[in-house]
Amino acid sequence: MASSTHICSVCDLRNITKQSITWCTECDEGLCFECQEHHSLSKGTRKHNTISITEYQKLPSGTLQLTQKCDKHYEKYTIYCKKHECPCCSSCIVENHSDCQDLAKLAEIVKNIRLSNVLYEIENSCAELVDDIKKIQHSVQYSLKTLSGEKLKILEEIKQTRITINKHLDKIQEDTLKTIQETEEKEHKNISEILALLKEKENEIFECQRNMEKVKENATDLQTFLSIKQLEKEVSKKEHFLRSLIESGTFKESNLSYQVNTAILKIIADIESFGKVHIKTKPFDVVLTRKKDKQAQSMVPRELSRSIKNINLKLQNIIITMGGKTWGCCMLPDGRTAFTDCDCVRVFNTDGSKDFEVATPTSACDIAYISVDNTLAVTSGSSGIKCITIIDIQNKKIKDKIDVDSYYYGIAVKGTTFICSTSRKGIRLVYPYNNSISYLVRQEIPRFCYVAIFGYKMYHTNNRSNSVTCYDLQGTCRVQWLFKNESVLKIPSGISVDNDGNVYVIGNSSKNVVVISANGQEYKEILNARDGLQDATGLHYNRNTNQLLVANHKQKAMIFTLI
Numbered sequence: 183m184a185s186s187t188h189i190c191s192v193c194d195l196r197n198i199t200k201q202s203i204t205w206c207t208e209c210d211e212g213l214c215f216e217c218q219e220h221h222s223l224s225k226g227t228r229k230h231n232t233i234s235i236t237e238y239q240k241l242p243s244g245t246l247q248l249t250q251k252c253d254k255h256y257e258k259y260t261i262y263c264k265k266h267e268c269p270c271c272s273s274c275i276v277e278n279h280s281d282c283q284d285l286a287k288l289a290e291i292v293k294n295i296r297l298s299n300v301l302y303e304i305e306n307s308c309a310e311l312v313d314d315i316k317k318i319q320h321s322v323q324y325s326l327k328t329l330s331g332e333k334l335k336i337l338e339e340i341k342q343t344r345i346t347i348n349k350h351l352d353k354i355q356e357d358t359l360k361t362i363q364e365t366e367e368k369e370h371k372n373i374s375e376i377l378a379l380l381k382e383k384e385n386e387i388f389e390c391q392r393n394m395e396k397v398k399e400n401a402t403d404l405q406t407f408l409s410i411k412q413l414e415k416e417v418s419k420k421e422h423f424l425r426s427l428i429e430s431g432t433f434k435e436s437n438l439s440y441q442v443n444t445a446i447l448k449i450i451a452d453i454e455s456f457g458k459v460h461i462k463t464k465p466f467d468v469v470l471t472r473k474k475d476k477q478a479q480s481m482v483p484r485e486l487s488r489s490i491k492n493i494n495l496k497l498q499n500i501i502i503t504m505g506g507k508t509w510g511c512c513m514l515p516d517g518r519t520a521f522t523d524c525d526c527v528r529v530f531n532t533d534g535s536k537d538f539e540v541a542t543p544t545s546a547c548d549i550a551y552i553s554v555d556n557t558l559a560v561t562s563g564s565s566g567i568k569c570i571t572i573i574d575i576q577n578k579k580i581k582d583k584i585d586v587d588s589y590y591y592g593i594a595v596k597g598t599t600f601i602c603s604t605s606r607k608g609i610r611l612v613y614p615y616n617n618s619i620s621y622l623v624r625q626e627i628p629r630f631c632y633v634a635i636f637g638y639k640m641y642h643t644n645n646r647s648n649s650v651t652c653y654d655l656q657g658t659c660r661v662q663w664l665f666k667n668e669s670v671l672k673i674p675s676g677i678s679v680d681n682d683g684n685v686y687v688i689g690n691s692s693k694n695v696v697v698i699s700a701n702g703q704e705y706k707e708i709l710n711a712r713d714g715l716q717d718a719t720g721l722h723y724n725r726n727t728n729q730l731l732v733a734n735h736k737q738k739a740m741i742f743t744l745i
Contacts, residue, residue: 187235190214205238207231208258210250262291309637316597320554323615340456362440369436376432383420390416490684490697490706495730495742497713501534503739509563509630510548510593510676511720511733514575519741520558521720521733522546527560527573538578542571548632548720550595557581559600559614561590564629570600570612584614592632592643592677601640603631609642622659630719636679643674643687650674650687652702663702670705671696676721678730680744686730688721695721695732714740 190200191211202212206221208230213221221227238246251258257271264284279285390413397409427433505523512520517532527546529537547563558573568588574581588610592603600612601622609623628646635641639662640653649666653659665671665685673691680686683700686708693716695709709715709732720733733739 187212187239190217192217202235204232205235207233208250259288262286262288313597316599317554320598320615324555327615336459343456362438366438369438373436379427383424387417387420390420490699490704493684493697493706493708494745495708495713496745497740498729498743499532499534499741500714501530501739501741503528503530503733503737504536505733506736508733508735508739509546509591509719510550510561510632511731511739512549512551512558512722513724513727513729513731513741514551515553515726517727519731519739520549520551521739522549522560527558529575540573540579542573542580543567543583544569544571546571547591547630548593550593550600552595552598554598559593559595561593561602562586563591564589564605570602570614572614582614584612584617586612586619589629591630594633594635594640596635601633601635603627603633603642605629609633609640622655623653630675632675632677634677634679634685636683639679639683641677641679641685643677645673645675645690648672648674650677650685650698650702652685665698665702665705667705670694670707675719676733678721678723680723680728681725686721686723688715688718688732690717690719693718695730709742714738 187205188202190198190202190213191209193200193214200214200216202214204213204218204221205211206213206227209221209227212235213232218232221230221232252271252274255271255273257273259269259271261270261272261275261279262268262285263270263279263282264286265282266279269288270279270285275285393409394413397406397413401409501519503521503523505521505528507524508521510522514520514529518529518537520527520529523546525543525545526539526541527549528539531537542560542562544562544565544567547561547565549561550559551557552559552572556575558575560571560573562569562571568586568590570584570586570590570593571580572582572584573579586604588607589605590602590610591605594601598613598615600614602610602612604610604627606626608621608625608627611620611622613619622640623642627642628644631645632643633640638655640655640659642651642653643649644651647666648668648671649664650671651664652662654662671687671689671692671694673689674687675690676688678686685698685700685702687696687698688694689696693711694707695715695718696705697708698705715732715734716738717735718732719735720731720739722731723729724731728744730742730744731739732742
């Protein structure tokens with residue numbers, strides 16, 4: 183490969199500097215206008231493949247570093263050995279591949295390499311890896327969100343523990359203070375009664391003393407004699423009474439004391455924290471996208487899309503949806519089916535019996551399955567409350583509600599991202615875990631349009647223009663093809679895609695289901711009114727089981743199997 187791609191290699195050999203405009207992939211050289219003209223006319227190079235320098239410089243650096251010549255013999259690769267899966271020059275064949283039987287011209291192998299199994303598998307693997315990364319990102323983001331929630335829960339638990347402890351301490355403090363008060367009052371009453379009794383006896387003795395004085399001053403000797411005997415008896419009686427009180431222990435010194443409960447003191451000594459804080463870790467419950475069993479891939483082209491001429495359907499099951507306004511439907515990985523109806527979502531078992539029903543806070547329009555967390559996303563359509571409702575399938579209840587600013591109708595899920603068709607607001611991307619929204623297609627779109635996603639392709643129905651548009655999402659979103667044939671498809675509604683990129687669309691007014699080839703060039707009507715379609719709107723293709731679910735607007739849905 184020339185050291186500088188923008189200089190003409192032929193002119194450079196002649197010490198002339200000219201700007202190259204073309205790159206020959208076989209000569210591995212850049213060519214100016216004059217040399218390119220000679221190159222295209224020369225017998226030896228006229229059949230060489232050339233590309234513009236601008237296109238060549240867009241190639242990845244790894245591709246630019248590849249050489250078309252053998253590293254060992256410096257000869258051009260001409261043969262491909264299928265046994266060893268490697269390109270060979272003529273010398274390689276002689277030296278290392280003389281016994282190999284499965285040899286082919288390299289030119290024949292690379293002729294349709296863009297349709298090879300290997301390239302197809304690599305593209306699928308890249309798409310699957312992106313989905314896996316999205317799943318892991320979701321799990322990590324959920325873990326981060328859960329961590330914050332658990333912190334708040336722990337803080338609240340500590341707060342409640344503190345409140346409980348405070349209440350208990352307040353109660354035992356109140357009880358203790360009440361006990362102290364009652365004990366003191368009781369003892370105070372006893373002491374007061376003793377003091378009253380002593381006061382009474384004191385007054386009686388004072389009365390004896392006064393009487394004694396009066397006798398000494400005014401009584402006759404006889405009266406004095408007789409009074410002394412009487413007073414002596416009274417004094418002796420009071421002395422005996424006082425002594426009996428002392429001996430009986432009535433007079434005691436009272437001291438109010440308090441002994442602390444040692445268990446309370448242990449709280450200070452033994453309890454140093456409310457509890458231990460630690461992180462428990464466990465592997466994320468992330469199931470990576472199941473890869474198909476890798477068989478040895480040969481560099482042999484194949485058609486990516488199954489020919490739609492060979493697509494035929496057989497009715498497998500009929501489900502009575504009990505619906506009056508079914509706008510959307512989907513199949514779950516375990517074979518169950520889910521349908522929207524007015525303001526609820528119904529999930530049915532594989533035998534057609536109803537599993538459960540969840541009322542939605544708004545009208546229920548379209549529905550899609552989220553494999554990351556086993557939930558359903560439901561749009562609100564023309565409801566006054568604009569939102570996307572998330573339903574937990576396992577717990578059979580609403581998990582979350584994402585508010586939006588427009589009327590959302592069709593919805594598809596890619597990893598953890600929602601692709602939504604909105605009235606007048608175009609096609610939007612909704613990131614539910616940070617509630618952010620971005621535009622994918624900015625154009626006015628009518629109501630009740632649907633969307634599907636497959637790999638890096640997005641498909642959208644427009645019931646006003648009676649068209650189906652395929653967008654390429656790699657880089658900037660751009661239209662890859664547009665299908666419009668009003669003699670075949672009118673008022674396109676539900677849309678889904680199979681494993682080969684074929685697109686299945688319901689024609690609500692044309693009363694049929696049309697399959698469009700992956701390149702948008704061919705079509706085939708595979709169902710019509712004779713197959714039971716009556717005002718059908720919802721459609722979902724199960725890529726795991728190759729089954730097609732079609733839902734009428736009222737009462738009935740049908741599951742078809744590809745044959």
